[in-house]
Amino acid sequence: MTASAFAGLAPCVHCGFCLQSCPTFLVTGDEADGPRGRIVLLRALEREELPADDAALIHHLDRCLGCRACEPVCPSGVSYAPALEEARRRFADFRPIPATVRLVVAVMAEPAVRTPLLTVARLFRPLATVAARALGSTRIGFLAGMLAATKGRVGGWADRRFGGSADQRIVDAATPVSAPTSKPVTADPPIRRSAVIFRGCIMDGLFGHVHEATARTLEANGYALVPAPGQGCCGALHAHAGLEHTARALARRNVLAFGRARADEIIVNAAGCGAALKEYGRLLAGDLLEPAAHAMAARVRDVSEALTEAGPRPGAAMDLAVAYDPPCHLLHAQRIARQPLALLDAVPGLRRVPVDESELCCGSAGSYSLSQPELSREVLARKVAAIARARPDVLATGNPGCAMQIGAGLLAAGLRIPVVHPVELLDRSYGAAGVYQQVGP
Ligand code: SF4
Numbered sequence: 501m502t503a504s505a506f507a508g509l510a511p512c513v514h515c516g517f518c519l520q521s522c523p524t525f526l527v528t529g530d531e532a533d534g535p536r537g538r539i540v541l542l543r544a545l546e547r548e549e550l551p552a553d554d555a556a557l558i559h560h561l562d563r564c565l566g567c568r569a570c571e572p573v574c575p576s577g578v579s580y581a582p583a584l585e586e587a588r589r590r591f592a593d594f595r596p597i598p599a600t601v602r603l604v605v606a607v608m609a610e611p612a613v614r615t616p617l618l619t620v621a622r623l624f625r626p627l628a629t630v631a632a633r634a635l636g637s638t639r640i641g642f643l644a645g646m647l648a649a650t651k652g653r654v655g656g657w658a659d660r661r662f663g664g665s666a667d668q669r670i671v672d673a674a675t676p677v678s679a680p681t682s683k684p685v686t687a688d689p690p691i692r693r694s695a696v697i698f699r700g701c702i703m704d705g706l707f708g709h710v711h712e713a714t715a716r717t718l719e720a721n722g723y724a725l726v727p728a729p730g731q732g733c734c735g736a737l738h739a740h741a742g743l744e745h746t747a748r749a750l751a752r753r754n755v756l757a758f759g760r761a762r763a764d765e766i767i768v769n770a771a772g773c774g775a776a777l778k779e780y781g782r783l784l785a786g787d788l789l790e791p792a793a794h795a796m797a798a799r800v801r802d803v804s805e806a807l808t809e810a811g812p813r814p815g816a817a818m819d820l821a822v823a824y825d826p827p828c829h830l831l832h833a834q835r836i837a838r839q840p841l842a843l844l845d846a847v848p849g850l851r852r853v854p855v856d857e858s859e860l861c862c863g864s865a866g867s868y869s870l871s872q873p874e875l876s877r878e879v880l881a882r883k884v885a886a887i888a889r890a891r892p893d894v895l896a897t898g899n900p901g902c903a904m905q906i907g908a909g910l911l912a913a914g915l916r917i918p919v920v921h922p923v924e925l926l927d928r929s930y931g932a933a934g935v936y937q938q939v940g941p
């Protein structure tokens with residue numbers, strides 16, 4: 501990337517319409533922690549009026565969540581994200597990336613390390629809920645809460661606040677007639693599209709149950725799934741941290757792997773990964789694989805897009821009040837708002853409850869909760885308070901980082917509201933409707 505990354509800032513007329521959409525500005529009230537002030541800083545960097553090692557410049561741009569909430573509300577059509585990424589790429593030469601962030605991005609990039617580590621993490625998951633409750637909102641307690649939030653919600657801890665187990669309510673609301681399966685049993689829909697599921701890193705290691713639900717619901721709606729061996733981490737965490745070289749290397753691996761997979765679509769159930777994959781053409785600008793990256797990006801669809809266009813076929817009724825939290829990289833980066841709601845609406849009886857300011861970031865933002873823990877928690881506190889006012893039985897969101905951040909925040913606040921992916925609810929509803937048949941022993 502070059503100075504052209506700043507071109508998207510040119511339309512800014514400093515009107516300030518974006519300020520109230522910015523989570524960090526709402527917390528600090530500091531102009532330099534809002535999009536208008538950051539654009540001034542980015543332009544100063546571009547024009548070399550400020551050096552890339554300027555401490556204040558780095559401070560305020562590192563405090564940006566990269567949530568992109570400032571983009572859709574801008575009447576001038578400012579494109580902010582490429583300039584932020586370029587700035588962080590330049591900062592990487594001058595300021596150290598926090599050790600915790602370096603460790604996480606290194607592990608995620610390397611399957612031979614990531615797979616055993618996340619396997620061990622899964623083993624500790626049952627203890628994580630206990631630890632999170634015992635340690636409350638301490639740093640360790642919050643990390644334990646993040647791990648606890650990754651478990652599949654098919655039964656679990658009791659929820660006294662809502663009169664019984666909230667997890668169990670998901671099960672009771674639509675009790676599946678069989679164990680999870682892979683074959684539709686009722687009136688198989690004709691195969692309309694072929695697809696490969698993007699497995700990612702954290703999703704593959706800690707959210708395998710969401711991948712399984714994604715596969716089942718896609719097959720139930722006329723998709724034929726094919727494998728894509730060789731795929732890996734999307735590189736979004738690395739790009740956001742300014743590690744462009746690693747991000748490009750990971751992108752090349754995926755472009756080659758998905759280029760070999762003969763499928764119409766690449767389905768993603770993690771909003772951050774989906775946004776990154778859709779921008780591979782920009783990330784690999786000037787690379788030999790740039791044309792292939794554009795071709796691959798054109799095939800990428802969020803699972804809610806795919807299922808909404810395919811139907812989705814309705815499932816069994818579920819008596820649940822669900823709050824939907826739109827991930828920033830789905831709502832703002834991919835501009836996907838309606839489809840996840842349509843997916844939830846395919847479950848008869850499910851009631852969507854509104855959450856104040858649901859369009860605001862939860863403070864997860866990739867590795868932000870590690871690199872900016874204090875501000876991240878302040879941003880999260882606003883989100884948790886809004887969810888507490890809505891009092892849903894369950895919260896649905898389509899990004900692993902959001903699920904872990906919000907799940908930990910709810911646990912720390914003593915709120916026993918399970919966090920699930922929207923496809924998990926549709927999957928559970930399909931199970932109860934007899935859409936799946938049991939396979940295997
Ligand atoms: S980014 Fe857009 S909304 Fe914000 S100050 Fe500039 S022109 Fe106004």
Ligand code: SF4
Pocket residue numbers: 521522523524525533534535538563564565566567568569570571580
């Ligand atoms: S990306 Fe998010 S945190 Fe950063 S300036 Fe825009 S609205 Fe604020």
